[in-house]
Amino acid sequence: MGKTKIPYKTYLTEQEMPKEWYNVRADMKTNHRPLLNPQTREPARLEELEAVFSTECSKQELNDADAYIEIPEEVREFYKMYRPSPLVRAYCLERYLDTPARIYYKFEGNNTSGSHKLNSAIAQAYYAKRQGLKGLTTETGAGQWGTALSMACGYFGLDLTVYMVRCSYEQKPQRKTLMTTYGANVIPSPSDTTEVGKRMLREFPNNTSGSLGTAISEAVEVAVKSGGARKYALGSVLNQVMLHQSVIGIESKRAMEKIDEYPDIIIGCAGGGSNLGGLISEFMRDKLKGKANPYVIAVEPMSCPSLTKGVFAYDYCDTGRVTPLAMMYTLGSGFCPSPSHAGGLRYHGMSPILSQLYRDGYIDEARAVNQIDVFDAATRFARVEGILPAPESAHAIKAAIDEAVKCKESGESKTILFGLTGTGYFDLYAYEKFLNGTLSDAPPSEAELARSENAIPKF
Amino acid sequence: MGKTKIPYKTYLTEQEMPKEWYNVRADMKTNHRPLLNPQTREPARLEELEAVFSTECSKQELNDADAYIEIPEEVREFYKMYRPSPLVRAYCLERYLDTPARIYYKFEGNNTSGSHKLNSAIAQAYYAKRQGLKGLTTETGAGQWGTALSMACGYFGLDLTVYMVRCSYEQKPQRKTLMTTYGANVIPSPSDTTEVGKRMLREFPNNTSGSLGTAISEAVEVAVKSGGARKYALGSVLNQVMLHQSVIGIESKRAMEKIDEYPDIIIGCAGGGSNLGGLISEFMRDKLKGKANPYVIAVEPMSCPSLTKGVFAYDYCDTGRVTPLAMMYTLGSGFCPSPSHAGGLRYHGMSPILSQLYRDGYIDEARAVNQIDVFDAATRFARVEGILPAPESAHAIKAAIDEAVKCKESGESKTILFGLTGTGYFDLYAYEKFLNGTLSDAPPSEAELARSENAIPKF
Numbered sequence: 001m002g003k004t005k006i007p008y009k010t011y012l013t014e015q016e017m018p019k020e021w022y023n024v025r026a027d028m029k030t031n032h033r034p035l036l037n038p039q040t041r042e043p044a045r046l047e048e049l050e051a052v053f054s055t056e057c058s059k060q061e062l063n064d065a066d067a068y069i070e071i072p073e074e075v076r077e078f079y080k081m082y083r084p085s086p087l088v089r090a091y092c093l094e095r096y097l098d099t100p101a102r103i104y105y106k107f108e109g110n111n112t113s114g115s116h117k118l119n120s121a122i123a124q125a126y127y128a129k130r131q132g133l134k135g136l137t138t139e140t141g142a143g144q145w146g147t148a149l150s151m152a153c154g155y156f157g158l159d160l161t162v163y164m165v166r167c168s169y170e171q172k173p174q175r176k177t178l179m180t181t182y183g184a185n186v187i188p189s190p191s192d193t194t195e196v197g198k199r200m201l202r203e204f205p206n207n208t209s210g211s212l213g214t215a216i217s218e219a220v221e222v223a224v225k226s227g228g229a230r231k232y233a234l235g236s237v238l239n240q241v242m243l244h245q246s247v248i249g250i251e252s253k254r255a256m257e258k259i260d261e262y263p264d265i266i267i268g269c270a271g272g273g274s275n276l277g278g279l280i281s282e283f284m285r286d287k288l289k290g291k292a293n294p295y296v297i298a299v300e301p302m303s304c305p306s307l308t309k310g311v312f313a314y315d316y317c318d319t320g321r322v323t324p325l326a327m328m329y330t331l332g333s334g335f336c337p338s339p340s341h342a343g344g345l346r347y348h349g350m351s352p353i354l355s356q357l358y359r360d361g362y363i364d365e366a367r368a369v370n371q372i373d374v375f376d377a378a379t380r381f382a383r384v385e386g387i388l389p390a391p392e393s394a395h396a397i398k399a400a401i402d403e404a405v406k407c408k409e410s411g412e413s414k415t416i417l418f419g420l421t422g423t424g425y426f427d428l429y430a431y432e433k434f435l436n437g438t439l440s441d442a443p444p445s446e447a448e449l450a451r452s453e454n455a456i457p458k459f
Numbered sequence: 460m461g462k463t464k465i466p467y468k469t470y471l472t473e474q475e476m477p478k479e480w481y482n483v484r485a486d487m488k489t490n491h492r493p494l495l496n497p498q499t500r501e502p503a504r505l506e507e508l509e510a511v512f513s514t515e516c517s518k519q520e521l522n523d524a525d526a527y528i529e530i531p532e533e534v535r536e537f538y539k540m541y542r543p544s545p546l547v548r549a550y551c552l553e554r555y556l557d558t559p560a561r562i563y564y565k566f567e568g569n570n571t572s573g574s575h576k577l578n579s580a581i582a583q584a585y586y587a588k589r590q591g592l593k594g595l596t597t598e599t600g601a602g603q604w605g606t607a608l609s610m611a612c613g614y615f616g617l618d619l620t621v622y623m624v625r626c627s628y629e630q631k632p633q634r635k636t637l638m639t640t641y642g643a644n645v646i647p648s649p650s651d652t653t654e655v656g657k658r659m660l661r662e663f664p665n666n667t668s669g670s671l672g673t674a675i676s677e678a679v680e681v682a683v684k685s686g687g688a689r690k691y692a693l694g695s696v697l698n699q700v701m702l703h704q705s706v707i708g709i710e711s712k713r714a715m716e717k718i719d720e721y722p723d724i725i726i727g728c729a730g731g732g733s734n735l736g737g738l739i740s741e742f743m744r745d746k747l748k749g750k751a752n753p754y755v756i757a758v759e760p761m762s763c764p765s766l767t768k769g770v771f772a773y774d775y776c777d778t779g780r781v782t783p784l785a786m787m788y789t790l791g792s793g794f795c796p797s798p799s800h801a802g803g804l805r806y807h808g809m810s811p812i813l814s815q816l817y818r819d820g821y822i823d824e825a826r827a828v829n830q831i832d833v834f835d836a837a838t839r840f841a842r843v844e845g846i847l848p849a850p851e852s853a854h855a856i857k858a859a860i861d862e863a864v865k866c867k868e869s870g871e872s873k874t875i876l877f878g879l880t881g882t883g884y885f886d887l888y889a890y891e892k893f894l895n896g897t898l899s900d901a902p903p904s905e906a907e908l909a910r911s912e913n914a915i916p917k918f
Binding site: 007008009011013014077078080081082088091092110111112114151154155173174177178180181182183379382383384385386387388423425426428429431432435 | 466467468470472473536537539540541547550551569570571573610613614632633636637639640641642838841842843844845846847882884885887888890891894
C-alpha cells in the first residue's frame with residue numbers, strides 16, 4: 001500500500017463481486033461422508049433429498065465435484081441491494097487495545113435481516129421460484145433465519161410458512177411482526193397445523209414452549225405433504241448453505257487483495273457453521289492447496305460445545321429424528337443448552353464440512369468461550385467501533401480481542417480477520433441481563449454430556 | 460456514464476468524503492431572523508447560548524457568514540466508521556412501479572443508532588470534549604437521538620444523562636438498554652432529579668407519562684446548574700444541526716456527480732428539519748445561486764402539519780417555554796399530535812432555516828401525508844428494496860412513489876432523490892398495528908389548530 005493509508009472500509013465494486021460460489025468439497029482431502037437415510041442407513045439419494053428440498057438445492061447438497069458454481073444472475077442482482085458487505089479495518093479497536101495487530105472484520109449486518117443468513121435465503125428462494133414452486137417452509141428459533149427467508153420469499157413472490165419456536169414467538173413479537181411485514185405466515189410451534197405438532201400438544205400438554213427440533217419436524221411435514229408445491233429450507237449446517245455463504249469469504253479475500261493484505265488468523269463463531277464456513281471459503285482453498293496457511297479458529301459457546309466437547313459420529317440433524325444422519329461433531333441430537341444461554345449458536349451438531357475440516361486439522365483450533373466474557377467483549381466493541389454486535393458475532397470478537405492482546409504481549413503485528421455476522425438489535429434483552437448483572441453461564445456437566453452422547457445412534 | 464450501468468450503490472472513497480460542512484445561511488437571500496431571549500425578546504447573544512450549549516456549537520448557531528466550516532479531523536475519523544453512506548439506485552422499486560423515473564435514495568440507517576442523527580451527535584460530543592466538559596445532557600422521545608448521542612459520548616468518554624419521555628421509556632425498554640450499553644444514564648421524565656420534574660410530579664400526580672417539552676426542560680436545567688461542567692445537546696431544529704447534517708447532501712451531490720446525475724426532484728421527510736436540511740445542503744446552494752433548480756418537497760405527517768397548516772411566527776422551541784424564541788413555521792408550542800400518530804416527526808415547529816427557505820419559495824412544496832398511506836408505502840418498499848424503513852423515512856418514500864407514478868403517467872424520466880433517514884427496527888409495534896388494521900390517523904381539527912396557534916406569543 002506504500003504511503004496510502006488503508007481505509008476504514010474496503011468495498012468491492014459491483015464488477016468485482018463474485019459471480020460464482022466456491023464449493024470447498026471439491027478440494028477437500030478426505031472424502032466427504034455422505035448423508036444417510038435414517039431408515040435404510042444408506043447414502044441419501046437425490047430423489048430422497050428432492051422430497052424435502054428444491055431440485056437444485058438437492059443437487060448442490062450432493063455436489064462434491066465442482067469447485068465453482070455459478071451464482072444465478074437474479075441472485076446476484078439481489079446481492080447488489082445489500083452487498084458487497086464492507087471489510088472494515090478496526091482502527092478504533094486497535095487503538096483501544098494498543099495492539100500492533102491489524103484487525104479486520106467482514107460486517108454482514110447491514111441488511112434488515114440483520115445477519116449473513118440472507119446470502120443463502122435468497123439463493124434457496126430463487127431455486128424454488130425457478131422450479132415453479134408455490135412456496136417454502138422453514139423453522140426459526142431466535143428469528144434471524146426466518147426473517148432472512150421472509151425477505152427472500154417476499155422478493156420473489158413465494159409464500160412462506162415459518163414455524164417459530166413458541167417461547168421465542170411469545171418473547172420476541174417484533175421478530176414475528178418483521179417476518180409478517182415481508183409477507184410470511186408465522187406459526188408458533190408446536191401447533192395444531194401438523195401431525196407432529198398435534199402429537200406434541202397431546203403428549204405434553206403442559207410443555208408447549210417448543211423446540212427447534214419440533215419446529216423443523218413441523219416445517220418438513222408441511223413441505224413433504226404439499227404434493228410438491230412447497231419445499232423446505234434450512235439456514236445452516238447443510239452443504240448448500242456453506243456453498244451460498246462462500247460469498248462472504250470470496251469477497252473478504254478480494255477486498256484484502258485490494259489493500260495488499262492476507263490474514264494470519266481467521267476467526268469465526270460457529271453454531272451450525274454457516275458463518276465460519278462462508279468466511280473461510282477461498283482462504284481454505286489456499287490452505288488445502290498449500291498456498292497459504294492462515295490459522296483458523298472456530299469459536300463456540302461453552303454452553304453448546306460441539307467441537308470442543310462433542311464426538312465425531314453419524315447423528316440426526318434434528319431432535320425429532322426425522323432428518324437424514326450426518327457425519328459431524330455432535331453433542332447428541334437431544335442436547336439442549338442451558339436456558340441461561342442467550343448468545344445463539346445453540347445447535348447440537350456442526351456442519352459436516354466444517355467437522356471434517358476440523359477433524360483433518362484444517363480448522364486449527366476450536367475454542368469455547370464463556371458468555372459473560374462474550375458480552376463483555378461485545379459491549380467494549382460497541383463503544384469503540386460503534387456497532388452493537390449480535391451475541392453470536394461477539395464470540396468471534398472475544399477471540400479476536402484475545403489474539404490482538406497476545407500480539408501486544410509478543411510485539412507481533414499479525415493480521416487478524418474475523419466475521420461480524422450481524423447486529424444485536426433484537427437481542428437487547430440479553431444485553432440488559434449482562435448490564436444488570438443477572439446474566440450467567442452454565443456449561444453442561446460431564447454427566448449431561450455423557451447422557452446426551454449416549455443417545456447418538458450406534459453403527 | 461455511456462454504456463456502463465449505474466451501480467445499485469454508489470459510495471464515495473474516503474478521500475472524496477467532505478472535509479467541510481456547508482452552512483446554507485451564508486448564501487440565503489433573506490436575512491435570517493435571530494433567536495430571541497424569551498425574557499428580553501432581544502436577539503440571543505453568544506454568552507446566553509453558551510450557558511446552554513458548548514462554546515463552539517454556540518458560535519455555529521450564530522454563524523451566518525461562513526459558507527463552509529471545517530469538519531474536525533476527529534469527527535471525520537468517526538464518520539469513516541459508518542460513512543460514507545450509500546447513494547442507492549432503487550432499481551427494484553423502479554421495476555415494481557414500472558416507471559421511467561430514476562429513483563435514488565441516500566440511506567442513513569447503516570449505523571447502530573439507526574438514523575442520520577449520529578452525524579450531529581458526534582460533532583456536538585466532540586466540541587464538548589474539546590472544551591474539556593465532563594459531559595452532556597439531552598432529552599429523547601422515541602430514542603433515536605438519545606441513542607446517537609449515547610454512541611457519540613461513549614466514543615469520546617463523556618458522561619451523558621438522557622431524559623427519556625416516561626411513556627416511551629416504559630414502552631421501549633430496548634431503546635433504554637441500547638443507550639445504557641453505550642454508557643448513558645437514562646432517566647424517565649418527569650423525574651425527581653430536577654426542579655421542573657418535581658414540580659410536574661407535584662402538580663400533575665396522575666399524569667406522569669411525560670412530554671418532550673418537559674424532558675427538554677429537565678435536561679437544560681441539569682446542564683445550566685452543573686457549574687459549566689455539562690452542556691445541553693439537541694438533535695434537530697437548530698442551525699448547528701442543519702450544519703452538521705449537511706454531510707448528507709454534500710455526499711449525495713458528489714456521489715451523483717460520479718454517476719453523471721443531478722436530481723430533478725429532492726424529497727425529504729420533515730419533523731424538526733434535521734434530515735431535509737441536511738439532504739438539500741449543496742443542492743440548495745446551487746438553487747440559491749441560480750445554477751440549478753431542483754424541485755424540493757418537504758413531507759410531513761397530516762397529524763403534525765407545521766409547514767402546511769402552521770403560521771410563520773416567533774415561537775418557543777419547547778412546550779415548557781424555557782428556550783429562546785425562534786422565527787419559524789409553528790403550530791404553537793403547546794401543540795401535541797394525536798396519540799394515534801406513530802410515525803415520528805411530532806415537533807410543533809420547524810427549523811428556522813427551512814422555514815425561511817420555504818417562506819422564500821426555495822423549498823417548493825410542503826406536502827402532508829396520511830399515516831396509513833405512509834405505512835403502506837413503507838411495507839411495499841421493504842418488500843422490493845429489502846430495507847425496513849423508519850416510519851419517518853417512509854413519509855419521503857410515499858412522496859417519492861407518488862412522483863414516480865406521475866412520471867409513468869406523463870412518460871417523463873425524471874431523476875428523483877429522497878432521503879432514507881433510517882431503519883424501523885424499533886418501530887415494529889407500529890408496523891404491527893398497520894398490519895392488523897388498527898392503525899388510524901387523526902389530523903388535528905381546525906379548532907384544535909386555532910386553539911394551539913392562539914397561544915403563540917404576540918409581538
